[in-house]
Amino acid sequence: MIGPPGSGKSMLAKRISTIIPPLTLDEAIETTKIHSIAGLLDTEQSFVATRPFRPPHHTISDIGLLGGGAFPNPGEVSLAHNGVLFLDELPEFKRSALEVMRQPLEDGKVTVSRAAGSVTFPSEFMLVAAMNPCPCGYFGDLKRECRCGPVQVQRYRQRISGPLLDRIDLHIEVPAVEYRDVASERAEETSAAIRRRIAQARKSQQERFRNDGKVNCNARMATRQLKQHCKLGRESQELIRVAMSELNLSARAYDRILKVSRTIADLDQKAEIAPEHVSEAIQYRTFDRTLWV
Amino acid sequence: MDASRSIFLVGVLLASKSEVVRRILWIFDNVLQYPLHLKWRIFGAFRRSDFLQLCRYMLAKIYSAAVYGVDAYEVEIEVNGAGGDPVIVIVGLPDAAVKESRDRVTTAISNSGYYWPRGRTTINLAPADIKKEGPSFDLPIALGMIAVTEELDSSPFENFSFVGELALDGSIRPVKGVLPIALEARRRGKRALFVPEANALEAAMVDKIDVYGVQDLRQTFAFLCGEIALLPTRADLSKFFAAHQSYDVDFSDVKARATLSAPSR
Numbered sequence: 001m002i003g004p005p006g007s008g009k010s011m012l013a014k015r016i017s018t019i020i021p022p023l024t025l026d027e028a029i030e031t032t033k034i035h036s037i038a039g040l041l042d043t044e045q046s047f048v049a050t051r052p053f054r055p056p057h058h059t060i061s062d063i064g065l066l067g068g069g070a071f072p073n074p075g076e077v078s079l080a081h082n083g084v085l086f087l088d089e090l091p092e093f094k095r096s097a098l099e100v101m102r103q104p105l106e107d108g109k110v111t112v113s114r115a116a117g118s119v120t121f122p123s124e125f126m127l128v129a130a131m132n133p134c135p136c137g138y139f140g141d142l143k144r145e146c147r148c149g150p151v152q153v154q155r156y157r158q159r160i161s162g163p164l165l166d167r168i169d170l171h172i173e174v175p176a177v178e179y180r181d182v183a184s185e186r187a188e189e190t191s192a193a194i195r196r197r198i199a200q201a202r203k204s205q206q207e208r209f210r211n212d213g214k215v216n217c218n219a220r221m222a223t224r225q226l227k228q229h230c231k232l233g234r235e236s237q238e239l240i241r242v243a244m245s246e247l248n249l250s251a252r253a254y255d256r257i258l259k260v261s262r263t264i265a266d267l268d269q270k271a272e273i274a275p276e277h278v279s280e281a282i283q284y285r286t287f288d289r290t291l292w293v
Numbered sequence: 294m295d296a297s298r299s300i301f302l303v304g305v306l307l308a309s310k311s312e313v314v315r316r317i318l319w320i321f322d323n324v325l326q327y328p329l330h331l332k333w334r335i336f337g338a339f340r341r342s343d344f345l346q347l348c349r350y351m352l353a354k355i356y357s358a359a360v361y362g363v364d365a366y367e368v369e370i371e372v373n374g375a376g377g378d379p380v381i382v383i384v385g386l387p388d389a390a391v392k393e394s395r396d397r398v399t400t401a402i403s404n405s406g407y408y409w410p411r412g413r414t415t416i417n418l419a420p421a422d423i424k425k426e427g428p429s430f431d432l433p434i435a436l437g438m439i440a441v442t443e444e445l446d447s448s449p450f451e452n453f454s455f456v457g458e459l460a461l462d463g464s465i466r467p468v469k470g471v472l473p474i475a476l477e478a479r480r481r482g483k484r485a486l487f488v489p490e491a492n493a494l495e496a497a498m499v500d501k502i503d504v505y506g507v508q509d510l511r512q513t514f515a516f517l518c519g520e521i522a523l524l525p526t527r528a529d530l531s532k533f534f535a536a537h538q539s540y541d542v543d544f545s546d547v548k549a550r551a552t553l554s555a556p557s558r
Contacts, residue, residue, distance in 0.1 A: 008547055008548075011546065011547050012547055014542050015540075015542050015543065015544045015546070015547065017540070018540040018542060018543060018544065019544065022538055025530070025531065025534060028534060029472075029498075030363075032472055032495075032498070033363055033472050033473050033476075034363060036469065036470050036471055036472035036473060036495060037360050037363065037469060037470040037473065038469065039468075039469035039470070041471075041472075041492075041495050042467075042491065043491055043494060046494035046495040046498070046528075047494075047495070047498055047530075047533060047534070047537070049533070049534050049536075049537035049538060050537065050538060050539075050540060071388070071424065071426045072362065074363075117361070117423070117424075119361065119362035119363075120362060120363075121362065121363055122363065177548060181548045182548055184548065187545065188544065188545040188546075188547060188548060189544060189545060190543055190544060190545040191540065191542075191543045191544040191545070192543075194544055
């Protein structure tokens with residue numbers, strides 16, 4: 001999420017865990033085990049029944065994020081297992097800390113090797129990151145002027161590496177909120193309502209992966225299943241071909257776009273992926289090009 | 294001085310190993326902890342090991358568990374009391390926190406009104422090839438040491454598993470990783486798991502094993518001797534799980550953000 005200060009990026013991030021389908025009992029036990037090892041449970045909260053939300057501060061070290069220490073302890077990526085890891089002010093994080101997240105993001109687990117032995121912690125988390133468009137925060141804002149020079153803006157954005165960005169599926173711009181919206185009494189959609197829609201989509205996914213063993217949602221599809229379940233029409237194929245050559249998308253991005261468009265189609269309750277689903281998935285990626293000079 | 298010494302020794306030899314003598318021995322032994330000048334005034338050239346030779350050599354086995362990665366493994370704690378100079382040796386790759394438990398445990402035992410073996414005490418944490426970390430072995434080590442001095446048969450304890458950090462006054466402090474430990478104890482077919490009271494609910498999420506939350510060393514030992522009754526902590530996991538599904542925050546708190554979810558439509 002990219003947007004000026006105060007536009008609600010953190011608020012949105014905090015609420016993402018409320019709309020993910022609830023933990024299954026097995027998932028809850030897995031997550032609770034990790035929290036138990038880290039000593040985060042007490043008499044009041046003796047069991048992690050909801051999806052965890054972990055917002056580490058940007059001064060966090062590689063080891064704090066990934067896990068480690070002389071006697072390996074779980075890091076933030078593992079504490080966010082089955083939940084949301086929220087990195088606010090993404091460019092402020094240490095470069096090395098961001099780069100070590102690549103492996104856990106891909107594999108859903110992290111292996112820490114130390115003198116005491118090598119230990120594998122699970123880390124299937126959803127990465128949510130927020131940042132300002134530039135150091136002053138108002139680049140591209142309609143009301144306020146940005147005070148940053150182009151070099152400053154470029155340097156700020158270059159702190160996030162291409163490989164990490166390539167692993168982020170949805171790039172969303174969060175513009176500043178207007179006064180009439182803040183003050184309005186209009187009822188916004190509740191988490192419960194959103195969760196119902198998502199549960200509906202998840203149900204059709206479970207139906208699809210009935211015979212695929214461990215896979216239970218689109219994000220965990222392997223390449224073979226991708227071929228099987230994400231068949232595209234001629235028009236959609238052309239769309240992706242143009243997008244890949246115009247935007248210089250990677251092969252991973254191609255796979256990810258397919259998965260995202262499959263999910264959008266599921267939310268739309270369509271059995272086939274239509275061109276509009278593909279184009280929506282592609283436009284969630286365009287920050288790669290338009291903003292990253 | 295010579296006279297009192299010989300009278301005492303004769304008394305000891307006559308009564309052999311009766312309970313009374315053993316108690317008296319302990320009293321004298323405790324006096325031995327007095328400052329040096331006092332000690333010499335009372336006992337002359339008496340050496341502490343003179344008493345300890347009379348005690349039986351004892352071995353106690355207590356089970357505990359420790360966390361490695363996301364899972365726990367069982368740790369067998371053997372405490373051996375023998376004659377000789379009063380030293381406590383902990384073997385089995387202990388880290389600093391485990392080595393320090395020697396001082397916590399002895400103080401906690403004394404302050405709970407029990408005695409610890411005053412000869413050469415060897416504590417082995419098996420398996421000996423994995424590094425042991427943290428203070429969670431305090432409770433089982435203390436129980437093993439008391440069992441040795443009280444000459445208790447520790448074989449009934451092999452169906453139990455213990456974890457807990459001891460405070461100097463004998464109360465039990467919470468430890469980390471109780472849930473994996475409870476899962477391991479169940480896998481090993483233990484009947485009961487003793488955890489610090491603050492961790493009891495966390496461990497009780499595991500079914501098919503009795504989890505006892507204990508407050509202090511005295512309470513634990515009294516329960517093991519059958520002097521007091523304790524109720525196992527029960528938690529209904531599925532009920533608890535269903536009751537704690539709500540979040541503090543809701544998407545309806547965020548204003549005018551509906552368009553973000555699907556900009557193209």
